Amino acid sequence: MSRSSLSRFTLLFLGALIAASSYAQPITISGEVTKSLTLQPADLKAMPHTTVTAKDRDGKEHSYAGIPLVDLLKQAGASTGGELRGENLAKYVIVTAADSYKALFSLPELDPEFTNRMILLADSVDGMPLPAEAGPYRIIVPDEKKPTRWIRKVTSIDVRFAK
Template identity: 30%
Template sequence: MPQTDVVLAGDLARPTRLTVADLLTWPQRRAAVSFECATSGVQHHRFTGPLLHDVLSAAKPGFDPARREDRLRFLVAVHGADGHHAVLSWAESDPDFGNAAVLLATTVDDTPLDGAGPQLVLPQDRCGARHISGIATIRVDGGYRVGA
């Protein structure tokens, strides 16, 4: 089965490419998630994978270390191979702020996602629209500045 690469890009000191196999080397979290899907109603799934925050932190986002609040201007854009995309603020998953357990799922309902690629999972979301299957790119952007 082919490995699907996820490109980590943007304002990172260590941009990289990761596969599901790479993501399996990170501590895995489990989440039982229920969300509404516009086309098929309420869905219930079990996901396993590392925290998005941990993976992106290892890629060294370009925060200004002298300004703790600098992280608040960073956005994370997640793009699926099918064209589906979502944008999150860095603060949503940062333990100092929102601390949401956003996952880069490596399994869904105990089925490995090796060939399909990881899935973005936001357990706190009532709607499943920000769950992105087959992630192709995650881009970190620190260009947002209030009043700029």
């Protein structure tokens, strides 16, 4: 292999390593929780996964697998279930993406005691990992007319209290 070919190969290899390492980022859960969390990719992969079917921007149904957002919030000690009454009903969640795009959810719309809709932090679509432009983690909100809260490249989940 020539010296220039070796240099190009080395640069491509290093670029692939950097891209791969930036792809698998941890997710933080903080704010109005009893325990702030930093979940590594291995932690998220080990958690029980649920599957939902939803139409993406392409208008086609896809099968998304991931962790129900409420399960992540419970793990961090956010108010859920019977605790969601009184002033706890004024708590909300802001999900943030790597590009600083944000979406807001009220805690009751995430909780199975209030809704039948399952909102996921997905890590796969149709049995495959999410593509790099959408993953490694994406919020999936089934049955919304516009997928504007389907945040790609999720980096943080913050629970706040409306005062």
